Amino acid sequence: MKHWFDAPFFHRTAAQLAALHPRFDAGRFLAHALDGLEQRELMARLHRCAEAFHVALPLPFAEQLAVLRAHAARIGHNFVAIWPCAHVAAQGLDQPALALPALRELTRHGSAEFAIRPFLVRDLAGTLAVMREWAADADDEHARRLASEGCRPRLPWGLRLQALVADPRPTLPILETLRADPSLYVRKSVANHLNDIAKDHPEVVLDTVSAWDRSDARTAWIVRHGLRTLVKRGHPQALALLGAGAAPRLRATVAVSPRRIRLGDTITLSAELRSDSARAQALIVDYVVHYARASGRASAKVFKWTALELGPREVLRLAKRQTIRDFTTRRHHPGRHRVELQVNGRRLAETAFTLVA
Numbered sequence: 234m235k236h237w238f239d240a241p242f243f244h245r246t247a248a249q250l251a252a253l254h255p256r257f258d259a260g261r262f263l264a265h266a267l268d269g270l271e272q273r274e275l276m277a278r279l280h281r282c283a284e285a286f287h288v289a290l291p292l293p294f295a296e297q298l299a300v301l302r303a304h305a306a307r308i309g310h311n312f313v314a315i316w317p318c319a320h321v322a323a324q325g326l327d328q329p330a331l332a333l334p335a336l337r338e339l340t341r342h343g344s345a346e347f348a349i350r351p352f353l354v355r356d357l358a359g360t361l362a363v364m365r366e367w368a369a370d371a372d373d374e375h376a377r378r379l380a381s382e383g384c385r386p387r388l389p390w391g392l393r394l395q396a397l398v399a400d401p402r403p404t405l406p407i408l409e410t411l412r413a414d415p416s417l418y419v420r421k422s423v424a425n426h427l428n429d430i431a432k433d434h435p436e437v438v439l440d441t442v443s444a445w446d447r448s449d450a451r452t453a454w455i456v457r458h459g460l461r462t463l464v465k466r467g468h469p470q471a472l473a474l475l476g477a478g479a480a481p482r483l484r485a486t487v488a489v490s491p492r493r494i495r496l497g498d499t500i501t502l503s504a505e506l507r508s509d510s511a512r513a514q515a516l517i518v519d520y521v522v523h524y525a526r527a528s529g530r531a532s533a534k535v536f537k538w539t540a541l542e543l544g545p546r547e548v549l550r551l552a553k554r555q556t557i558r559d560f561t562t563r564r565h566h567p568g569r570h571r572v573e574l575q576v577n578g579r580r581l582a583e584t585a586f587t588l589v590a
Contacts, residue, residue, distance in 0.1 A: 234312075237360050238279060238310065238313065239270075243263060247266075250304060253304055254300050255545050256290060258290070261290045262285045262288065264287070265285040266281055272383075278318075281317050282319075283319040294324050294332075294475060300340060302339070305342040305343070311342070311344070314342040314343025315343040318339050318347070318348035319348055321339065322347070322350075322476065326352065326355060329359070332352065333538050337376050337379065340379045345379055345383065346385075346391060349379065350361060350394060351392065354392065357403065361384065364380040367380040368406075368407045368410040374436065374452050377414060378418050381423050382426070384407065386398045397491065399431070404430075404458050405437075411423045413455075415451070417573060420455050425458075427459030427462075431459070431460065432462055438463070455476065464578070465475075467575070474515065477577045479514070481577050482509045483508050483576070485504065485576060486504065486505045487504045487574040488502070488503045489502055489585070489586045492587065493586065498556070499552070499554055499556045502551075503552050504538075504550070505549070505551075506518075506543055508543050510543075510544050513542050513543065514543045515544060516541050516542070517576070518539050518575070519575040520535075521534070521536070522572055523534050525567065531570075538551065567589055568588060570585060571583060571585045
């Protein structure tokens with residue numbers, strides 16, 4: 234991903250910006266942007282682009298904004314188009330009357346979810362007041378999405394909003410406005426926002442969504458996805474809100490194949506659910522992998538499997554494949570990996586596989 238900001242990109246950008254303003258110094262832009270490029274990762278390259286623009290066009294902030302607005306639509310890549318927003322955050326923090334409307338406009342081309350966060354740190358109440366207006370904009374899903382995504386307490390890759398981690402209630406009016414948004418793009422953000430809050434304040438999320446009209450399919454979708462962390466933890470009230478609070482009346486088995494693998498191999502999990510009930514049961518099925526660690530201890534991670542209705546005395550078989558490979562967020566270690574089947578928050582069966590060196 235860092236190669237989205239490669240040398241050819243910077244040369245194209247320099248030419249485009251030079252065509253937009255006669256005082257733009259393409260040579261200074263390239264000298265600043267390309268210096269040490271190979272040593273920089275994705276976000277460092279993005280921010281370096283914003284710095285290079287400021288170096289090459291040292292004009293008042295309002296004049297810089299005019300060039301950025303003209304350029305943003307020409308970038309043609311949603312993530313790369315975040316760099317003009319980064320410039321606004323770096324140079325416009327003391328001029329929110331100019332900067333916040335610019336972020337609202339620029340977010341249509343590349344999300345301003347990261348750039349809005351320094352403004353929230355500087356003036357939480359004032360910035361949230363503007364974002365509540367964005368949430369009410371029926372004509373612009375990008376503005377509505379920014380209203381939710383920009384103030385998520387724990388936005389990945391974003392500046393942690395410690396004040397909202399401690400007390401998320403100031404953002405609840407935004408989520409209330411967006412609880413049945415017609416745009417899936419916005420609803421995903423609202424669900425992720427709720428899930429962020431649930432990690433620190435589950436009672437706030439549960440109280441909030443309990444008051445929502447979940448007969449609306451859009452709201453129900455948000456609630457289901459917003460409670461996913463609590464469901465993985467087996468939280469009784471979260472499971473009950475989703476209709477899966479009762480202890481399942483069934484017999485369950487789970488198996489894994491193959492039992493011995495190497496890194497990069499794919500395992501297949503097979504589960505069987507045999508109902509012991511004369512009534513249908515709403516079930517949320519997950520599985521837990523206890524990863525072997527270098528220390529010898531295990532680290533558990535819960536994965537979503539499916540949500541279903543198990544009929545009276547029904548026997549249901551499920552299968553799921555997972556490739557065991559390293560990620561930047563997870564490295565695998567040789568050893569025994571226990572796998573548990575979790576149904577409605579209860580661990581009902583287990584199996585294991587061994588990862589060999």
